Amino acid sequence: MKFATLKGFKDILPDEVGNWQKLESAARNLFKSFGFLEIKLPILEMTELFSRSIGQETDIVSKEMYSLKDSKGRSLSLRPEATASVVRAYIEHRLFEKSPVPKLFSIGPMFRHERPQKGRFRQFHQINAELFGDQGPKSDADIIILAMSLFESLGLKDLMLNLNSLGCPECRPQFREELKNFLTLRKDSLCSDCVRRSETNPLRVFDCKMEGCKEIVVEAPPIIEYLCDECRNHFELLKGYLQRYGIPFVLNQRLVRGLDYYTRTTFELQTDRLGTQNAVAGGGRYDGLVSLLGGPDHPAIGFAVGMERVIALMEGQEEFEYEKPDLFIAAIGETAEKASFNWAMDLRKSGLWVEMDYSSRGLKSQMKKAGRLGARKVLIVGEDELTSGKGILRDMATRKQEEVQIEDIVNNLGQRT
Numbered sequence: 001m002k003f004a005t006l007k008g009f010k011d012i013l014p015d016e017v018g019n020w021q022k023l024e025s026a027a028r029n030l031f032k033s034f035g036f037l038e039i040k041l042p043i044l045e046m047t048e049l050f051s052r053s054i055g056q057e058t059d060i061v062s063k064e065m066y067s068l069k070d071s072k073g074r075s076l077s078l079r080p081e082a083t084a085s086v087v088r089a090y091i092e093h094r095l096f097e098k099s100p101v102p103k104l105f106s107i108g109p110m111f112r113h114e115r116p117q118k119g120r121f122r123q124f125h126q127i128n129a130e131l132f133g134d135q136g137p138k139s140d141a142d143i144i145i146l147a148m149s150l151f152e153s154l155g156l157k158d159l160m161l162n163l164n165s166l167g168c169p170e171c172r173p174q175f176r177e178e179l180k181n182f183l184t185l186r187k188d189s190l191c192s193d194c195v196r197r198s199e200t201n202p203l204r205v206f207d208c209k210m211e212g213c214k215e216i217v218v219e220a221p222p223i224i225e226y227l228c229d230e231c232r233n234h235f236e237l238l239k240g241y242l243q244r245y246g247i248p249f250v251l252n253q254r255l256v257r258g259l260d261y262y263t264r265t266t267f268e269l270q271t272d273r274l275g276t277q278n279a280v281a282g283g284g285r286y287d288g289l290v291s292l293l294g295g296p297d298h299p300a301i302g303f304a305v306g307m308e309r310v311i312a313l314m315e316g317q318e319e320f321e322y323e324k325p326d327l328f329i330a331a332i333g334e335t336a337e338k339a340s341f342n343w344a345m346d347l348r349k350s351g352l353w354v355e356m357d358y359s360s361r362g363l364k365s366q367m368k369k370a371g372r373l374g375a376r377k378v379l380i381v382g383e384d385e386l387t388s389g390k391g392i393l394r395d396m397a398t399r400k401q402e403e404v405q406i407e408d409i410v411n412n413l414g415q416r417t
Ligand code: HAM
Pocket: 080, 081, 082, 083, 112, 114, 119, 120, 121, 122, 123, 124, 125, 126, 128, 129, 130, 258, 259, 279, 280, 281, 282, 283, 284, 285, 301, 302, 303, 304, 305, 306, 307, 308, 309
């Protein structure tokens, strides 16, 4: 039997890892200047955490979760997203007592049993950021600009910010009623799922991938017209912050974002370079979720970046420069080999990438190996060199060789190129 990765799952091989590291370190640097701290969360949680947060009628919960029963008969699920887990941790560890505005980021895999296609996987990775404890539009702008800045720092500038507001528990019910009436009149053209959703959770009809339903929602009443004064004011102030900072955006009334927890602002960064899976990041405000999960009545806003999609955009850019070994030690003879083993270990402690031969081969094949690894320099040591405390250092680019004091090798290696 031959084993292979499961459909929708993929290996990230060493020659792809460079861009992943570049993306992660760009995110980490940026998060630092925006005051975000890292949190690492479990991949497995109680299923109910997700069904309560994301919503029973959403595609994610009703169709896409990897769930299992444990030996006690409890239903557990692989996390399909990070927000619910961050909120659980926020409440469980009373993180609000540690800072007035806790800002948390996390990086890791998510699991959704979707139909795999270009840019859509069953295991994918997100960079996730959440800001708690502030309800004003300045934190919406802060979060959106953070997301935009990440892409800018990677040289990805052609993304379009889509913006919407979904209102609050004050004004949403009226919109919901209007939408329900609108959908009921068109019931015969909706798919069976949407006929049910139009009764139970009409906003979810916007997520439907069926052509007939997509055509119908284009005509649906625009949510912005139903916002209460407070929500409208919040949205206007947010737009003002973005405009003053020079961030272009489009209003997208269909942006309901597939998860039930959103209130007010929702946003997505979209590209036209990836086909139908065009969202590289998405997020929004979720002022009711912390209390819904049993915590204090704290507002929050956040977003997640789909790492595979960002990597796909980065692939068109300049090649990533892979690091190469600083030094290869070619030892000839048993005594030299033993001594070089210790030198290699000591040199590695000073942060250098040091390679050596593991199988007592001749000088020629060791030099060949050093060449294949792309080592910058090779230190050649035999019995004679050992007694004199000197070795021969060969620069692999210029092919120049010089005699060096072995003790002084770190200085001789100089700056990394
Ligand atoms: P989401 O829109 O479901 O939001 O996912 C965020 C991003 O993850 C998407 O824009 C996309 O780039 C990526 N993504 C989602 N599903 C897949 C998939 N099957 N394959 C590849 N990439 C995918 C959330 O998850 C929210 N928790 C975001 C958030 C944080 N809202 C507030 N805080």
